[in-house]
Amino acid sequence: MRPSIRLASAKILLGRGLLLMIKQILFVCTGNTCRSSMAEALLRKMLTEDLTEQAATIRVVSAGTGAISGESAAQNAIEVMAREGIDLRSHRSRRLSADLINGADLVLTMTLEQKNTVLNMLPTAKNKVFTLSEFAEGVREIESLINQAExxxxxxxxxRRKYLEKEGPKLEQLRRRNQELSRQMRALDEELRQFEQKMEQQVETEKRELETIQSKLTMLEIPDPYGQNIEAYKICANEIKQKLKIVVNRIKESLE
Structure with missing residues (x-):
């Protein structure tokens, strides 16, 4: 079990005026070897530095949606944290579970996708799950953005409705025309396919004769052994040797 931090309970405003007594914070990323491991270590240090005079417990933990349990933190994460005066070498990754989510009073993810993963695992956690950036910006800020988006x-x-009221008939006409042209194109493609098939049937005899000749012509070539093993080179050399014997014999015959 990871060490817990004994600090004051922190009252944090979440959602629409809901006050939660924070005793455990869970950070979530994908592999739990980079972002969430660093967030866990950094927050633990910050809480120790800022709230040492208070006397309750806030436990900080982390997990990954696709983590392989027991892995060390990424080397770069270890080096970056060392510059912050934090030793991350003892960190071991853990996979996110519904129990971890349920045991946390606040869950902070690194991305919206991870937030959705948490909520899919435990829908009842909806009032305590935020992206880190979302929570840092403040709930009011997020609600304002949501209202703006709406x-x-x-x-x-x-x-869009007004445009369709004005241009709807023309748009519908274009759609019908597109459908008709698409139908005609499919018919044309089929006609072309049948034409090409009939044409190939007409020349089938000639194609077979050509293939036979091509096969005979190939026998007149010396295959290239490039890129092959030593046996291919031996076969090639032997074939060249046999052909050259015939050449030499013909030269001899011409000199007699």
Whole structure:
């Protein structure tokens, strides 16, 4: 079990005015060897430095959605943390589980995808799961952004509706024309396929004759052994030798 930090309980405002007594914070990333391991170590140090005069417990842990349990932290993470005065060499990764999520009072992920993974594993945790950036920006800031997005989405849909009211008939006409042209193209493709098939049937005899001649012509060549093993070179050399014997005999015959 990892060491816990004995510190004051921290009251943190979450969601819509919900006050939670934080006793355990869980950081989540993918492999639990880089981001979440560093976040765990950094927060543990910060809490120790900032809240040493208070006397409750806040336990900081981390896990990964796709982690292989028992792996060390990434070497680069160890080196970066060393510069912060933190020894990360004893860190061992752990895989995220529903029990870990359930045992935490606050879950901070590195990405929205990881946040969704946490919520899929334990939907009841929805009021305590945030991305780290989301939580750092503050809930009010996030709610403001969500409201802005909703207003923009409403405006977008309204503009789209008005445009369709004006240009809808033309758009529908273009769609029908596109469907008709697509149908014609499919028919044309089939007609071309049948034409080419019939043409090939007409020349089938000639194609077979050509293949036979090509096969005979290939026998007149010396295959290239490049890139092959030593046996291929031996076969090539022997074939050249046999051909050269015939050449030499013909030269002799011409001199007689």
């Amino acid at each position: 207003k923009i989405r409403t405006t977008l849909e309204e503009k």
